[in-house]
Amino acid sequence: xxxxxxxxxxxxxxxxxxxxxxxxxxxxxxxxxxxxxxxxxxxxxxxxxxxxxxxxxxxxxxxxxxxxxxxxxxxxxxxxxxxxxxxxxxxxxxxxxxxxxxxxxxxxxxxxxxxxxxxxxxxxxxxxxxxxxxxxxxxxxxxxxxxxxxxxxxxxxxxxxxxxxxxxxxxxxxxxxxxxxxxxxxxxxxxxxxxxxxxxxxxxxxxxxxxxxxxxxxxxxxxxxxxxxxxxxxxxxxxxxxxxxxxxxxxxxxxxxxxxxxxxxx
Numbered sequence: 001x002x003x004x005x006x007x008x009x010x011x012x013x014x015x016x017x018x019x020x021x022x023x024x025x026x027x028x029x030x031x032x033x034x035x036x037x038x039x040x041x042x043x044x045x046x047x048x049x050x051x052x053x054x055x056x057x058x059x060x061x062x063x064x065x066x067x068x069x070x071x072x073x074x075x076x077x078x079x080x081x082x083x084x085x086x087x088x089x090x091x092x093x094x095x096x097x098x099x100x101x102x103x104x105x106x107x108x109x110x111x112x113x114x115x116x117x118x119x120x121x122x123x124x125x126x127x128x129x130x131x132x133x134x135x136x137x138x139x140x141x142x143x144x145x146x147x148x149x150x151x152x153x154x155x156x157x158x159x160x161x162x163x164x165x166x167x168x169x170x171x172x173x174x175x176x177x178x179x180x181x182x183x184x185x186x187x188x189x190x191x192x193x194x195x196x197x198x199x200x201x202x203x204x205x206x207x208x209x210x211x212x213x214x215x216x217x218x219x220x221x222x223x224x225x226x227x228x229x230x231x232x233x234x235x236x237x238x239x240x241x242x243x244x245x246x247x248x249x250x251x252x253x254x255x256x257x258x259x260x261x262x263x264x265x266x
Contacts, residue, residue, distance in 0.1 A: 003161040014043050035062030037071040044075035049164045052082045052103065062099075065106035072110065079113045079170075081163045083156065086120040086175060087228065090235045096224040113170035115163035120177045120236060121228070123150045123257040126187060133265045138200045139188040142209035143230045147181035149239045152252035154260075159246045175240040179251045187254055191265055194258045206230060 004011050005024045012028045013020075016035075023029060032039040044050065050072050062068075072080065084100045092101070107114045129139045156176055163169040182190075185201050192199035204212075206226055213222045228236055243251035258265075 003157060004164065007161070007165060009165065012043055012047065014040070033062075035068075037063055037067040040068060041071045041075060044072055044077060047072075047075060047077050049079040049081065050077045051160060051164055052080065052107075054083075054100065054103065065099075065103045066109070069106045069110040073112060077112060079115075079164065080107050080110060081115045081117065081160050082107050083117045083119070083160065086118045086177075086236060087224065089118060089175075090233050091224070091227075094220075094224050096218070096221045115169045115171075116173045117156060117159060117163070118173060118175050119151050119153075119156050120175075121148050121150045123152045123178065123252075123254050124261075125150070126191070126254075126258075127261075127264060129188075129191075130264045133191060133195075133199055137198065138202055139184070139191070140202045140204055141184040141188075142204045142206055142226065143183075144185040144201060144203040145183050146230060146232065147183040147186070148229070148232060148237060149177035149179070149181050150187075150254055151176050151178045151243070152254075152257040154257075155243050155247070155251050159243060162246050169246070174242040174246065175238075176243055177238070177240045177251070179239060179244075179253055181237060181239065182254050190255050190258055194255070194262055195265060 002024045005026050010028070011024075011026070012030055013023060014030050014032055016031065016033045018031065020029075030043040032043055069080070082103055084104050085097055087094055087097045088100050088104060091097070104116055107116065129141070132138050132140060155178075159174060159176060163172075163174075185203075188199055188201040210222055210226060213225065217225070
């Protein structure tokens, strides 16, 4: 949102929950359920572009994506940008991403300019380690030496803003990754260096990681996530050029993400 408002775009933020704190100045907020077409329709009046990011249970339930996209086209939306997932392409049978695949199909069929973003693993998943870094100077994670090209979420936002505002992105699917393969053990070393103190790395067995993740994630999501983290497919370890191609600069490294978010680990 900040990138759009800084570009003098009129932005309407939509959420089911009460107005979130910290909305950028000038952003208009509407409380409605983006999983219900009738509720979403009034918020779309006058909109030229629609950014879709599914959260929480909307990844698994809600009205048909086609109904929601019909509301957008009825409102006159000309451009749609959807955040999907790399897994939608690399593991097309994964139950955890079935809803995202449905949205991809609906966006393609809506008859509007569309851009689909498929990010890989997020650098910000390292926030899960922040508490034990602060309290124990230790990171606990499985598959310590399996490397993936994790992406800074701010790069996803920047690509989304470009696709919403600029011509030339219609009917594109962008695979979004960071610029380097980096393992959890290597990520721990980056955090340690940025803090200027030793941060130990303790590798968890898959079963231990499963038990921890199952406390806050659905079973099929836990299993799918551990499969990607532990036994990634070649396509999931491929470094994509798409961030650099869209933004005309290199994708942020994990170290750059850490530098911007270091207070969380102190």
